[in-house]
Every structure is written in structure tokens, then in C-alpha cells.
Amino acid sequence: MTITLKSAADVAAMRIAGRLTSEVLDMLGAHVKPGVTTEQLDKLAHDHIVHVQNAIPAPLNYAPPGYTPYPKSICTSVNHQVCHGIPNDKPLKNGDIVNIDVTVIKDGWHGDSSRMFVVGEGSIAAKRLCHITYEAMWKGIQKVKPGARLGDIGHAIQTFAENQGYSIVREFCGHGIGQKFHEEPQILHYGRPGTLEELVPGMVFTIEPMINVGRREIKEMGDGWTIVTKDRSLSAQWEHTVVVTDTGYEVLTVSDGTPAVPAFITG
Known part of the structure; x- marks a missing residue:
């Protein structure tokens, strides 16, 4: 496994990309309301990234081996959709939950x-x-520091979620990131402490657990991208990009509108 460690200059550049990503989510939040379509949210995001930030939406036309090119600029996964939902013209309804994934x-x-x-x-x-x-x-981010293991992250997430009565999706994971969208290592959201790769300063990766109300089994829809819970139970996901520092971690995807850190972190 080849993990590319990032220099201080690399991290500084990723801090900018991370802030821009978070600012897109800040902007979109005001528009998430009943009657709005995910297609409209996609257009807002695309125009902001391209014309305001002078940047590129990574998902648009992204095509890993075996996949057709992804057709939109963000992913929008509603209710029982786990991840990679494709924005469409169906209006959001009161009570829906939606994950918006921006790169x-x-x-x-x-x-x-x-x-x-x-x-x-x-x-x-x-x-x-x-x-x-x-x-x-x-809970996963909190485990990030030099000398810790990737298994520590997954174990913290899994035990916390399962103790709350939820299940963890296992087929999708976090990932290294940098000049490529997806790099090594893979960041599992389940596992055993003290296992897998050791964390060292300069590693940059995402932590992005997908957690279901019902069972953990999933299936892929006919569009080749959208993943849903097999039992149609609700699913949720949050994601940050983090770097391993000399003393712990830094979250790179932060902006003025980033949700507050939980009390167990700040405390």
C-alpha cells in the first residue's frame, strides 16, 4: 500500500480546498427546504464552485473503473439512500433527510x-x-494521532453507533485524498483497535461513516451509482477531511458555517 504523505505546503493547499468545500455546504444549507429539488441544489453548487470559487466540482464526470461517468456536481442522498444519490427533479418533502456530499x-x-x-x-x-x-x-476523528491505528478509528465509530442501536454500512469507507480524489489508505468505519496501518504525520484522509436505522445491508440501484438500504430504513452520513499532525489531527473541511464540534471533543 502506497500512502502519500503531505508536506506543510500540501496541507496548506488542501486547507484552502477544504474551506471552499465547506463553504459550498454553508451556501446550500439555506436552500434546503420543502419543494426544492436536488437538481436545483446541484445547479447552485455547480455555479458557485465554477464561477465564484474558480474551482472544479470533482464528482462531475468522475468515472472509477467499472462505473459510468457521474453526471452531476454533487451527491444528494435522500432518506433511505446511503450514498452517491444523483440529483434529480423530485422535490424534497417536509420531513425528508438529505446528505449533501461536496468535493x-x-x-x-x-x-x-x-x-x-x-x-x-x-x-x-x-x-x-x-x-x-x-x-x-x-468519535472516529478523536482517535486520530500519530501512533494510533486505522482500526482504532473504525472501532470507535462502530461501538458508538451500535451501542445507540444503529448499524454500520461496511461496503463503503473513508479514503486517502490529495491530488487524487481517492487514494490509500481506506478508512473502515468498523474494526478492531490496534489493527491496520499506523497513523503518521502528513497522512490526509476522510472519515465518513454511513449509519442505518435498520439493518446494515445495502444494494445498488439501476443507475449504477445510488446505494440504498435493503430494508428501506433511513440512513445518514457525515464527512470531514482530516490530516494527522505531530500532536493529533486537524480538520481541513471547516468554514464559518461548519456545525459545532460535539461537547465531548471541546470538553
Whole structure:
């Protein structure tokens, strides 16, 4: 496995790409309301990234081996959609939950982040899922420091989510990121502590748990991209890009509108 370590200059460039990514999510948040289509959100994001940020939306026409090119500039996964939902002309309804996943390329470097949004008045169950998934991501981030292992991250996320009565999607994971969208290592959101690669300063990767209300099994839809829960239960995901520092971690995908860090981190 070849993991590319990032220099201080590389991290500085990724900090800019990460901030731009987060600012797209800030901007979109005001538009997530009943009656809006994910197609409209995609156009808003595309225009902002291209014309305001002078950057590139990484998902547009992205085609890993075996996939058709992804047709939109962001991913929008609604309710039981787990990830990679393709924006369309179906209006969002009151009570829906939607994950918006944004990846911006600026000066050759990628920033990658996603957030959950509750459309209008969400149910207690839906809001709890979004909240616990956010905390699960941070349980993983909290484990990032030199000398820790990738298995420590997955174990922290898995035990936290399962203790809340949820299940973890295992087929998709976080990933190294830099001048490529997806690099080594893979960041599993389940696992055993003390296993897998050791973290060293300069490693940059995403932590992006996908957590289901029901069972963990998933399936791919006919469009070749959209992943849904097999039992049609709600699914949520949050994502940050982080770098391993000399003393711990830094989250690179932050902006003025980034949701507050959980109390167990700040405390």
C-alpha cells in the first residue's frame, strides 16, 4: 500500500480546498427546504464552485473503473439512500433527510465533506439518526494521532453507533485524498483497535461513516451509482477531511458555517 504523505505546503493547499468545500455546504444549507429539488441544489453548487470559487466540482464526470461517468456536481442522498444519490427533479418533502456530499478541486487539490440536512420539520427518529451519525464521525476523528491505528478509528465509530442501536454500512469507507480524489489508505468505519496501518504525520484522509436505522445491508440501484438500504430504513452520513499532525489531527473541511464540534471533543 502506497500512502502519500503531505508536506506543510500540501496541507496548506488542501486547507484552502477544504474551506471552499465547506463553504459550498454553508451556501446550500439555506436552500434546503420543502419543494426544492436536488437538481436545483446541484445547479447552485455547480455555479458557485465554477464561477465564484474558480474551482472544479470533482464528482462531475468522475468515472472509477467499472462505473459510468457521474453526471452531476454533487451527491444528494435522500432518506433511505446511503450514498452517491444523483440529483434529480423530485422535490424534497417536509420531513425528508438529505446528505449533501461536496468535493471541490482547487489548484489541483481536493477537499471532501458532507453534511446531513433535515427538510422542514423532521421526526424525532430522523433527527436522532443525523445527530448520532455526526457524533460517530467525531468519535472516529478523536482517535486520530500519530501512533494510533486505522482500526482504532473504525472501532470507535462502530461501538458508538451500535451501542445507540444503529448499524454500520461496511461496503463503503473513508479514503486517502490529495491530488487524487481517492487514494490509500481506506478508512473502515468498523474494526478492531490496534489493527491496520499506523497513523503518521502528513497522512490526509476522510472519515465518513454511513449509519442505518435498520439493518446494515445495502444494494445498488439501476443507475449504477445510488446505494440504498435493503430494508428501506433511513440512513445518514457525515464527512470531514482530516490530516494527522505531530500532536493529533486537524480538520481541513471547516468554514464559518461548519456545525459545532460535539461537547465531548471541546470538553
